[in-house]
Amino acid sequence: MHLPDTIIYFSRHGETDWNVSERIQGQEDVDINARGRKQADRNGDLLKSLIGNGEGFDFVASPLRRTRDTMERIRTRMDVDPKAYRTDDRLMEVNFGDWQGYMMEDIEAKSPELVMARAKDKWNFVPPGKTAESYAMLGARVADWLSEVKGPTVCVTHGGCLRTIFQMVEGLDGHDAANLPITQDHILHFEEGRLTWL
Numbered sequence: 397m398h399l400p401d402t403i404i405y406f407s408r409h410g411e412t413d414w415n416v417s418e419r420i421q422g423q424e425d426v427d428i429n430a431r432g433r434k435q436a437d438r439n440g441d442l443l444k445s446l447i448g449n450g451e452g453f454d455f456v457a458s459p460l461r462r463t464r465d466t467m468e469r470i471r472t473r474m475d476v477d478p479k480a481y482r483t484d485d486r487l488m489e490v491n492f493g494d495w496q497g498y499m500m501e502d503i504e505a506k507s508p509e510l511v512m513a514r515a516k517d518k519w520n521f522v523p524p525g526k527t528a529e530s531y532a533m534l535g536a537r538v539a540d541w542l543s544e545v546k547g548p549t550v551c552v553t554h555g556g557c558l559r560t561i562f563q564m565v566e567g568l569d570g571h572d573a574a575n576l577p578i579t580q581d582h583i584l585h586f587e588e589g590r591l592t593w594l
């Protein structure tokens with residue numbers, strides 16, 4: 397795909413209690429916790445040191461609460477209107493369908509064959525449920541968003557979305573991309589076709 401010829405700063409949302417307990421979030425609307433708020437503040441301070449008040453940048457977030465809260469804390473630390481950003485549904489986390497809200501061990505006890513199938517091909521596996529997605533499906537909608545980025549951008553999104561960004565930009569195979577650890581207290585910098593954690 398054609399990558400944008402501009403700078404993008406990505407932040408994953410701050411930590412949630414579901415992240416800590418490893419409960420599957422997907423598109424469930426979960427708030428960031430106290431540590432997540434500190435992570436968002438840290439990322440806001442870093443962005444302020446890099447781009448000041450972000451004049452000329454587009455600010456866009458997933459519409460879920462954990463990403464919006466993170467964006468608003470980032471913008472507050474940059475001394476700009478916390479609410480002056482837009483949301484885009486294409487930046488929402490991968491939809492885990494019927495698995496959302498459950499622990500993986502609960503799912504394994506009930507449907508071990510599905511957990512095994514996911515382990516074999518995590519990139520293409522679609523969980524049960526009408527709205528469920530694979531990472532490959534998520535990647536298609538994130539690529540659609542990325543293709544429309546025209547100027548410098550600050551984006552707050554989710555771990556799954558950032559895995560697909562790595563897959564697109566760095567050409568990772570699906571297995572490596574789907575299992576990539578994504579930090580919540582660093583900024584991911586994209587420029588000239590390269591990704592760098594800051």
